[in-house]
Amino acid sequence: MRTRRWPRYAGLALAVSLVAGLATPEIWVRVARDRAKTCLAQARAPRGPALPDCSHLIDDFELPSDVSLTRHDATYRAEELYARIAMDRYLDAMVGAPDPEKVRTTSFGVARAQEVLEKGSQRISLEELGPIVGAPHLAKLAAQHGDRTTLLLDPDRTGLWWVRVIVLEYALLEGDLELAGDIAERYADWGPHDADLRTSVGAVLCMTNPRRGLELLERVAPDRADKRYANIQRNFGEVLALQSACAARLGEDAPAAPPTAGAGEADAVEARLATALRLPSRRQQHEALVARTLDLLQGEGAGGVSPAARNARAMLLAAALVGPAPDIDASIAANLVTPRKNERPLGPRALSLEGLLVEPPGLAPHATAAALEHVAVVLRGFEPTAKDGEQSKRLRDASALMTTLAAAARARRGEAEEATRLADVAAGELGLRPREAALSSASAAYVAGDRETALARLRAAPGSPEEGEEPALTVAFASLDALVRASNGDIEGAKLVASTLPALAEAAPHTQAAFDARWVALALSDIEPAVAAPPTLTWLGASDTLARYLEHAEPAQKQAFTAWQAALGGSSEIRRAFRYELLDRRGDAPALLLPFLVASGRLLDDDTSAAGVETWLDTVSAIDARRARLRSYAWARAEAARIRGDEAHAHLWTERLTKLRELAEDDELAEMALFLRL
Numbered sequence: 010m011r012t013r014r015w016p017r018y019a020g021l022a023l024a025v026s027l028v029a030g031l032a033t034p035e036i037w038v039r040v041a042r043d044r045a046k047t048c049l050a051q052a053r054a055p056r057g058p059a060l061p062d063c064s065h066l067i068d069d070f071e072l073p074s075d076v077s078l079t080r081h082d083a084t085y086r087a088e089e090l091y092a093r094i095a096m097d098r099y100l101d102a103m104v105g106a107p108d109p110e111k112v113r114t115t116s117f118g119v120a121r122a123q124e125v126l127e128k129g130s131q132r133i134s135l136e137e138l139g140p141i142v143g144a145p146h147l148a149k150l151a152a153q154h155g156d157r158t159t160l161l162l163d164p165d166r167t168g169l170w171w172v173r174v175i176v177l178e179y180a181l182l183e184g185d186l187e188l189a190g191d192i193a194e195r196y197a198d199w200g201p202h203d204a205d206l207r208t209s210v211g212a213v214l215c216m217t218n219p220r221r222g223l224e225l226l227e228r229v230a231p232d233r234a235d236k237r238y239a240n241i242q243r244n245f246g247e248v249l250a251l252q253s254a255c256a257a258r259l260g261e262d263a264p265a266a267p268p269t270a271g272a273g274e275a276d277a278v279e280a281r282l283a284t285a286l287r288l289p290s291r292r293q294q295h296e297a298l299v300a301r302t303l304d305l306l307q308g309e310g311a312g313g314v315s316p317a318a319r320n321a322r323a324m325l326l327a328a329a330l331v332g333p334a335p336d337i338d339a340s341i342a343a344n345l346v347t348p349r350k351n352e353r354p355l356g357p358r359a360l361s362l363e364g365l366l367v368e369p370p371g372l373a374p375h376a377t378a379a380a381l382e383h384v385a386v387v388l389r390g391f392e393p394t395a396k397d398g399e400q401s402k403r404l405r406d407a408s409a410l411m412t413t414l415a416a417a418a419r420a421r422r423g424e425a426e427e428a429t430r431l432a433d434v435a436a437g438e439l440g441l442r443p444r445e446a447a448l449s450s451a452s453a454a455y456v457a458g459d460r461e462t463a464l465a466r467l468r469a470a471p472g473s474p475e476e477g478e479e480p481a482l483t484v485a486f487a488s489l490d491a492l493v494r495a496s497n498g499d500i501e502g503a504k505l506v507a508s509t510l511p512a513l514a515e516a517a518p519h520t521q522a523a524f525d526a527r528w529v530a531l532a533l534s535d536i537e538p539a540v541a542a543p544p545t546l547t548w549l550g551a552s553d554t555l556a557r558y559l560e561h562a563e564p565a566q567k568q569a570f571t572a573w574q575a576a577l578g579g580s581s582e583i584r585r586a587f588r589y590e591l592l593d594r595r596g597d598a599p600a601l602l603l604p605f606l607v608a609s610g611r612l613l614d615d616d617t618s619a620a621g622v623e624t625w626l627d628t629v630s631a632i633d634a635r636r637a638r639l640r641s642y643a644w645a646r647a648e649a650a651r652i653r654g655d656e657a658h659a660h661l662w663t664e665r666l667t668k669l670r671e672l673a674e675d676d677e678l679a680e681m682a683l684f685l686r687l
Contacts, residue, residue: 041069155631184668190217233273246277254680346407378418425459543575
């Protein structure tokens with residue numbers, strides 16, 4: 010009986026051993042995968058300054074890669090581990106322990122990992138050992154994380170059109186038009202087909218090589234007029250204005266608008282009219298252009314000025330009235346300055362940091378500061394012939410609002426004395442209260458670079474809110490006071506004022522001023538130490554141009570600001586983990602970037618080098634900076650450096666700002682500068 014059972018047991022043992030032999034490599038792969046996932050996850054968890062080294066775990070996949078049954082899974086995951094390690098080291102040099110020299114050296118590892126995957130699995134994403142991320146691609150990562158050095162050292166590295174657009178932008182942000190022109194020449198040689206890259210390259214070349222720029226833009230408008238892509242139309246009004254300005258640099262007439270064929274439209278009427286009125290090549294048509302502009306300003310609804318075009322009525326009025334005066338009387342002038350339904354006011358009653366620094370991208374109707382000042386005088390000249398007091402008041406107020414816009418233009422140019430004077434004149438004509446007038450002139454002086462005058466204006470104003478003062482004005486005044494004090498080196502005074510901002514913000518709910526004030530409080534006030542880890546950082550929707558987050562995101566705001574306060578008060582390990590979490594929430598910074606940049610800098614350890622702080626700010630603001638004008642971004646970076654006491658980088662960014670202002674305020678380059686977000 011025992012003899013008969015022996016073969017059965019032997020067969021069973023053999024089967025078990027065979028199964029075990031086959032299963033063992035699979036078990037090795039699974040164990041190695043789990044160990045790799047655990048190790049990689051530590052990079053973003055609370056940890057010390059040293060990045061956990063996971064490279065030795067690649068060896069765990071070596072044995073199963075020699076077995077045919079598990080060769081594919083093992084090599085596939087080993088390749089992913091190698092790629093993730095390279096990318097983690099690159100990000101650690103920007104986020105974990107920021108250091109520009111480490112960024113440079115670790116970038117070579119990313120380039121090598123990119124080459125390995127392109128010759129290996131050729132996958133486009135990594136999904137096995139952690140959250141889904143794109144396969145390593147140095148140019149993509151550099152563009153997404155603000156690594157200007159890597160991209161500008163080798164601008165030909167990638168054929169991706171959107172990366173090339175960012176490369177051009179980074180060259181301009183450095184204030185180096187010659188470098189931007191050289192890069193644009195090379196990109197033009199490759200004949201870019203994507204419309205956004207083609208227009209960006211063309212706009213840069215219109216500044217450095219107008220003939221070639223005009224040739225590159227030639228086909229864009231006809232293509233958009235003729236073709237509809239996946240039921241999406243691309244309008245081309247901005248391109249026509251760009252072509253007109255480019256042709257004017259060559260002394261040529263603007264190209265004719267293409268006939269529409271049911272696809273894109275020749276939109277941006279206001280921008281094109283303002284451009285045409287300004288260009289010397291259109292002088293013979295000046296009277297006809299002025300008449301067309303006045304008709305548009307007197308129109309209603311679809312036949313009038315677009316409500317979406319910022320300050321379009323004021324800018325068109327300035328462009329039309331800056332030359333030979335048209336035959337109009339006080340009644341017509343009063344009609345021209347009166348905004349229609351759904352239009353915003355002609356201009357701001359008072360200036361603020363938000364109004365001076367936050368400008369939507371794109372080519373908007375534009376008039377020079379001199380033109381705005383001239384038209385303010387022209388409008389005051391109509392007042393004596395006004396038929397009644399109401400008409401006289403409209404003209405007087407319009408003149409003052411034009412003066413406010415002129416002050417804003419002077420401030421953006423860096424002309425502090427004139428900007429402050431004009432802001433004072435406008436405040437007097439509009440009858441602003443002392444604190445509102447001080448807020449306006451101090452904002453102009455601060456943006457123009459005169460921090461001492463800004464502080465003096467704020468200190469000369471009444472120290473406490475006046476009777477009947479709007480809560481939004483109270484909190485805006487205190488926010489500016491805190492920032493200007495910090496910029497002038499009075500850190501203790503800035504902390505004291507900043508500590509009052511949360512309570513003031515509570516009294517002005519759902520206002521932009523209150524939202525910005527909470528960021529200023531995070532940036533400047535003392536933070537209580539926190540023991541617990543911060544709650545999850547929520548998405549606010551701060552990039553929404555309609556500002557719906559002010560009305561509908563109050564719970565998210567409270568949770569986000571609580572998370573920031575807990576992180577700022579936390580240990581070095583907690584702040585490092587929060588920086589990685591913040592990396593995944595980019596694109597949600599406030600439009601007024603300065604307090605966000607200062608608060609972000611506070612997330613670093615005190616012994617971080619000045620260059621390391623700059624590297625981290627490059628990374629954390631890389632996405633949000635693309636919503637800002639380059640001048641506004643450079644100004645914010647300079648002020649953030651000055652507030653934290655880094656005079657070297659404050660000087661560097663101020664030099665860049667000066668160069669950007671020169672480009673943006675050159676009359677010949679105005680349209681190109683606006684199009685390129687200068």
